[in-house]
Amino acid sequence: MKARPASYRWVPEHAHVAPAADAALPAGFRCAGVSGGIKPNGDKDVAILVCDAAEAVSAARFTRSSVIAAPVQVTQQRTRLDGLRAVVANSGNANAATGNRGLDEAARMQGAASMVGGVPTDAVAVASTGVIGVQLDGNKVVQALVGAREELRADGVDDFTDAISTTDAFRKTVAFDVALSGGTVRLTAQAKGAGMIQPGFATMLCFAQTDAVLSAETADLLLGVCVKRSFERISVDGQLSTNDTAILMASGASGIEVAPQSEDELRFGEALDAALRTLALDMAADGEGAERxxxxxxxxxxxxxxxxxxxxxxxxxxxxxxxxxxxxxxxxxxxxxxxxxxxxxxxxxxxxxxxxxxxxxxxxxxxxxxxxxxxxxxxxxxxxxxxxxxxxxxxxxxxxxxxxxxxxxxxxxxx
The missing domain is CATH 3.10.20.340 (ArgJ beta chain, C-terminal domain)
Structure with a gap:
């Protein structure tokens, strides 16, 4: 694998944001990545992330392309975007430009993930990445998810990230401990993206998690601001994707609240900005063969x-x-x-x-x-x-x- 850059000179550093000692997800989250046979080489290609907190909140952003993939449509139309508790994703097939059958397969993924994760169907987001215009075999995803049930764990980040990757040369993950007035919270994020990248998102998936207590309004505000400073600021080839998805989920398991318009909101926002900006620069630095x-x-x-x-x-x-x-x-x-x-x-x-x-x-x-x-x-x-x-x-x-x-x-x- 290509070596990930050690650091980026354009990511601000903050005293209250420290790299975590490990990559484990925040309290209340589990994830897994397995092989479903979508990629012909047998690599991991089906991923699931679950939040066990019933009162989890979330926020999301999607591609602005007019050719919109089936998983994006299903997520936008069939979920509570402020109350997501699970994400199911596949790589190796974008499930884009696949008509009604593609929508059906995305809905099947959603239903299977709902059963595996033990969460309501309308709390499951769906994401795909890979080749456009090829029908996705939903049976492979469903069977893989059944096997993934026993693999769900807080330290499954590497498997999860591998399963959402396509032409990525290195894993794109961050894990921060963020010092707030009430204590320390964990913030983690995983992403994929190396080509078909253009401001206005990218051919990218990004999933961020925290155990801080956020309101849905705060989550949406912070994600929107940070996306504008990260994923909307990168370009590899000037091409806008059909599948772009970025989701922030908060379990609230730490019990530490990030109150609106507070110093803690500023601190957490700076941490999220550093996380997403790092991942965005990872995508540009990867750039399908890029060296600079x-x-x-x-x-x-x-x-x-x-x-x-x-x-x-x-x-x-x-x-x-x-x-x-x-x-x-x-x-x-x-x-x-x-x-x-x-x-x-x-x-x-x-x-x-x-x-x-x-x-x-x-x-x-x-x-x-x-x-x-x-x-x-x-x-x-x-x-x-x-x-x-x-x-x-x-x-x-x-x-x-x-x-x-x-x-x-x-x-x-x-x-």
């Missing part, structure tokens, strides 16, 4: 314009291949900026790479080329673009490079 991670920051006079420019740079094949080749070719950045803002010639812009100004006022600046080449040789590179006069609007997008492996993986995905 980039961050583009755009400052200008208009927030919408900043977003357009940042995404244009992050999704530019020329910028992404330059990142792969450790090439400080700022002309490719200028090209992407100009293409994103047509009809504005002559455009006044400044560009800096790793803090080195390479363009000023729309033209080349004097800089130490050798120092710049050394600066872009690292595995995390930052680009800053400034436009206009006031420059009060700012946005960021994280992106992976484009290398040989990305082409190979996606050229051979179904063959």
């Amino acid at each position: 991670l980039g961050r583009v920051v755009v400052r200008c006079d208009d927030a919408e314009e900043a977003e357009i420019v940042a995404r244009a740079v992050a999704n530019s094949p020329l910028v992404k291949t330059a990142l792969f080749g450790q090439d400080p070719n700022w002309g490719r950045i200028a090209q992407a900026v100009g293409a994103a803002l047509p009809g504005r010639a002559p455009l006044d812009f400044d560009i800096a790479i790793e803090g080195v100004p390479v363009a000023k006022g729309g033209q080349a600046a004097r800089f130490d080329e050798e120092a710049l080449i050394e600066a872009v040789g690292g595995d995390q590179v930052e680009y800053v673009i400034e436009l206009g006069e006031e420059r009060t609007a700012e946005t960021e997008v994280f992106f992976s490079d484009f290398g040989y492996e990305y082409v190979r993986i996606n050229a051979e995905y179904t063959t």
Whole structure:
């Protein structure tokens, strides 16, 4: 497996958020991952997560694609999104563009997970990831879930994460202990995603759990804010998926309450932000063969314009291949900026790479080329673009490079 980056320079650190000594789920949660025969190589491909707390609360976010997968439809239409107590997921088949039969199979998954987890059917979310347009054999999922019943445990995180993964090169998990005024709570999260990634979510699944006491309104607020700073800030290939799902579940088993508009809400929100931001950067860093991670920051006079420019740079094949080749070719950045803002010639812009100004006022600046080449040789590179006069609007997008492996993986995905 590819090595997971040791850390990310763009994830804020907080004194009250500490890496947990183990990856075990918070109190009140159990999970498992088993093989159901969906993946032809026999790898784990069916996962289930159960919350044993009857009064659990939750929040969820989904893809904005108009081609929406069956599990997303079933979860949105047949569950209480603020009271989810279980998640059932499969990998190896997206169950997307599969018509009414796909909806039936997703509903079967939901029903089977309800029986295995001992929770109401409308408290079970369904998720799938894999190839689009291929019918899912629900019998395989149901049979696998029966076997998973005995595997459910708090320390089953590795099996669970393996079972939701597809082209992922490493496991994407986090586990934090969060110090609040009433004591310490546990926050964990697991995710998958490496390709078909674009702001506005990704081809991603993410499940987060805590034993803190949250109201449904607080859970929804915090998840929404943190998703905007994490999964909606990444791009691998500019492609929007059909299956994106992010779910936060709170068992309340610790008895420690996170009151609305309190210092504890801020602290827990910072922990959730660090968790989801780490997982989002994991996805971009994985990037189906990626070797380097980039961050583009755009400052200008208009927030919408900043977003357009940042995404244009992050999704530019020329910028992404330059990142792969450790090439400080700022002309490719200028090209992407100009293409994103047509009809504005002559455009006044400044560009800096790793803090080195390479363009000023729309033209080349004097800089130490050798120092710049050394600066872009690292595995995390930052680009800053400034436009206009006031420059009060700012946005960021994280992106992976484009290398040989990305082409190979996606050229051979179904063959």
